[in-house]
Amino acid sequence: MSAQREMKEKNPWHTPVTIIITVIGVIAIVALVTVAVVQNRPLPQKYKYGIVLDAGSSHTALYIYEWPAEKDNNTGRVEQKHSCKVDGPGISSYASAPLKAGQSLRECMQKAEKWVPSKRHHETPLYLGATAGMRLLNMVDSVASEDVFQAVKEALQKFPFSYQGARILSGQEEGAFGWVTVNYLDERLKQGLETTGALDLGGASTQISFVSDNYDGSESPNNSVNFRLYGNDYNLYTHSFLCYGKDQAHRLKLAHQTQSGPNAVADPCSHPGYNATKKYSVLYDSPCVSDRKPQGAPATFHHTGTGNLQQCQEVVRNVFNFTDCKYSHCSFNGVFQPILQGGFGAFSAYYFVMDFLNLTDTTVPLEAVKEQLKAYCATPWDQIVQQHPKAKLKYLAEYCFSGTYILSLLTEGYNFTSVTYSDIKFIEKIKGSDAGWTLGYMLNLTNMIPAEAPDFPPLPHAGYVSIVTIIAVLIFILFLFSLRPLWPRCSKQQQIV
Structure with missing residues (x-):
């Protein structure tokens, strides 16, 4: 022991x-x-969300954007996460029944409510921007325009988001924010690269926006917009042509063809065999053409097609004014435009029309594009209907005109040549986000949303x-x-x- x-x-x-x-x-x-x-x-990444409703002339679409709560060079990195197309026409079509304008948004808003995390609902800003359709309605009937906005406001305020209002965007804003979208998605702004111009075509208006080394804003200040994004300053030329969207341009074309109040119109911009009866009152109910309605015209006219591209181009040319120009350079209707510079992204109706016609490949020579469009316009109407059984007849009947109008607008209106036409790229989406003004709008607004303190x-x-x-x-x-x-x-x- x-x-x-x-x-x-x-x-x-x-x-x-x-x-x-x-x-x-x-x-x-x-x-x-x-x-x-x-x-x-x-560290867990915090995200913020924003909702933008694009209330266009022909339809409304909802977009949900997401970005990190911390900022990058004072500009939030915004990405589109969800989109929803509202059933029915644009909100301007509900002038006689304003409540339906608000009701039409409900389904897409309910989807947004499910998509955005519930803990972020109260702080998610919700915007509605109306474009050319509401601009036209406001010109004709400002009271009806206010009633539509009031109905939209009441409908949107019922949802748990931070409603920031509904308003009409100016044409200049629409063009400028479209330019921001295209360049942001291509990461040109972040990397300080040469920017891309933006070509937007809607139903009631069309916009062109680009940066030109030869433009400092002095010759036409109303067409100048300044941006500061990612620490860089941009002096942008932008112009919006009200009434020159494809739908209103079609009215302008028909108004020119019916100046004398005829009973019948043979239209080279419609397919051979096409025929329809149309009302003068419906054709001339837009402020773009209402002052041109011929006196003593019959109630209706018979609209038939001949399908001739060359003649269609001549008719389309009449909707433009190429004679008046008080500046060093003009596009059309006396509007200043600097010399085109760089590449361009063409979206919205530009893309949808040219995609339907299989003409989005701009590496194909311009003359070859015209030949392909010529063959399409000359195709009999019955054959066109058979080839596209799911297409709505209203849109199907106008693709020949729309394709011709787009080529005329680009080459004769904006001065693209057979050489510079290849600088255009027809786009629908860029990196998963729709091309259009809404992303640029949301991106700009993130500069006014206080950043959360990072973890x-x-x-x-x-x-x-x-x-x-x-x-x-x-x-x-x-x-x-x-x-x-x-x-x-x-x-x-x-x-x-």
Whole structure:
């Protein structure tokens, strides 16, 4: 028994000091590992959301955007996450029944309510921007326009989002934000690259926007917009032509053809064999043509097609005014336009029409494009209907005109040549986001939304380094103390020597 007690006393690992040092050492190691893991764990990314309703002349679409709560060069990195096309026509069509304008938005709004995380509902801004359709309605009947907006407001305020209002965008805003969208999605703004021009074609208006080295805004200040994005300044030329969207341009064309109030119109922009009876009152109920309605015209006229591209081009040319220009350069209708520069993205109706006609490949020579369109327009109407059984007849009847109008607008209106035509790229989406003004609008608005404080590690960097250093030194000292039982042996060995 005395022998066991003697061995235990001689074993240094059984001393109280050693046990204490071991416990403290284990605690220090655990603390060091814990601090390192907690400090360096991945931080959860916060996201914000925004909803924009594009109330166009022919339809309304809802877009949901998402971006990190922290900002990049004071501009949120916005991405489209969801879209919803509202059933029915544009809200301007509900002038006589405003409540239906608000009701039409309900289904898409309910989908948005499910898509955006519920904890973000109250802080998600909701905007409605109306374009040329509501511009025209406001010109004709401002009271009806206000009633439509009131109905829309009441409908949207029933949802748990942060409603920010509904308003009519100016044509200049529509064009400028479309330009921002195209260049943002191509990451040209972030990288400071040469920008791309934007060509937007809707039902009631069309916009052209681009940066030109030869334009400083002095010759036509009303067409100048300045942006600061990602630390860079941009002086943008932009102009919107109201009544020159494809639907209203079609009315302008028919108005020219019915100036004398005929009973029948043989239209080279419609397919051979096409025939329909149309009302003068319906044709001329738009402010774009209402002042041109011929006196003493019959109630209806018989609209037939002949399908001749060359003659169609001549008719389309009449909707433009190329004679008046008080500036150094003009597009049409006496509007200033600097010399075209760089590439262009053409979207909205540009894309949908040219895609239907299989003419989106701009590497194909312009003359070859015209030949293909010529053959399409000359195709009999019955054959066209058979080839596209699912297409709505109203749209199907206008593709010949729309294709001809687009080529005339680009080449004669905006001055693209057979050489520069290849600088145009017809686009629907860029990196999953729809091309259009809504993303640019949302991107611009993120500069006015305060950024949330980002998540930081629990400890500041200096504090983290200090704590790790102290624990490391402590562990080292404890390690030295753990070797204490060996110290006498080392000293005795030295004495023997």
